[in-house]
Amino acid sequence: MAAEVESPFGRLLREWRSRRRVSQLDLALEAGVSSRHVSFIETGRAQPSREMVLMLAGVLDVPLRDRNDLLNAAGYAAVYRATDLEAPALEQARRAIDFMLRQQEPYPAIAVDRSWTILKANGGAARLVETFTDPSAASDWNGNAMRLMFHPRGFRPHIVNWEAMAAALIQWLHRDVISGFGGAETRNLLEELLAYPGVPRRWRTLDLDVSTAPFLAIEFRNGDVDLRFFSTLTSLGTPHDITLQELRVEAFFPADAATENAYASAR
Numbered sequence: 001m002a003a004e005v006e007s008p009f010g011r012l013l014r015e016w017r018s019r020r021r022v023s024q025l026d027l028a029l030e031a032g033v034s035s036r037h038v039s040f041i042e043t044g045r046a047q048p049s050r051e052m053v054l055m056l057a058g059v060l061d062v063p064l065r066d067r068n069d070l071l072n073a074a075g076y077a078a079v080y081r082a083t084d085l086e087a088p089a090l091e092q093a094r095r096a097i098d099f100m101l102r103q104q105e106p107y108p109a110i111a112v113d114r115s116w117t118i119l120k121a122n123g124g125a126a127r128l129v130e131t132f133t134d135p136s137a138a139s140d141w142n143g144n145a146m147r148l149m150f151h152p153r154g155f156r157p158h159i160v161n162w163e164a165m166a167a168a169l170i171q172w173l174h175r176d177v178i179s180g181f182g183g184a185e186t187r188n189l190l191e192e193l194l195a196y197p198g199v200p201r202r203w204r205t206l207d208l209d210v211s212t213a214p215f216l217a218i219e220f221r222n223g224d225v226d227l228r229f230f231s232t233l234t235s236l237g238t239p240h241d242i243t244l245q246e247l248r249v250e251a252f253f254p255a256d257a258a259t260e261n262a263y264a265s266a267r
Helices: 008-020 024-031 035-043 050-059 064-073 088-104 123-132 135-141 145-150 162-179 184-194 257-264
Strands: 109-112 118-121 215-222 225-235 248-254
Touching: 008 035, 008 050, 008 064, 024 035, 024 050, 035 050, 050 064, 088 109, 088 118, 088 248, 109 123, 123 215, 123 248, 135 145, 145 162, 145 184, 162 184, 162 215, 225 257, 248 257
Parallel strands: none
Antiparallel strands: 109 118, 109 248, 215 225, 225 248
16 A cells, blocks of 8 residues: 655645644534545645635635645645735725825824835834934834834834833734744744844743733833824735735824824924
């Protein structure tokens, strides 16, 4: 009897089941197939159809970029595009993002990709950077929002509650990596930030007890300028383009009257 040959698709499917902590039986029940069939797919004894690949990926909430990898592993062509944000095809999405950033004025707002590279920023964000960073250090954080928060020449020296804020951001990155939303760039970014001076070793592991509240408090201070914000992250609903699925808008809101008044003149 010939030995079973491990299926590349089956290996990836098991990895995603493990990430999502879903058993073969639970996956089968959600997909409306038998657990025996799922087992055969994972061992390579059965070849999944294109529709089955997409169904299983949907049940496991696999990001669109990785659904393409699953399709390729099963021998099918990718179906999801990663369109440049400036492409004509994304004009309506781009208009919506620009509208969100304008509406947030005079308070800061940025649009970032899955590795936290800043794709767009409003005037409020530019003013925040000008107030709390050294312009000569811009190349140190190189347009990345996480580096901007963590780098010793970025926001870090001016964030009063830096350790609490940074601990929460690190855990967001850990979750992005574990969930599969963040790719190799996010893993590399996480390792880079963990290697910065003064970053506690305990942050190297995921802490499930850390709050996953959808907002983050942050206080900036530079001389007599003291600003308090809370920030929120917004993602697009159910996009069918990789670029749009991976895009998030971070908006900063004044956390006290003093911060609101400080920005009032910029309206």
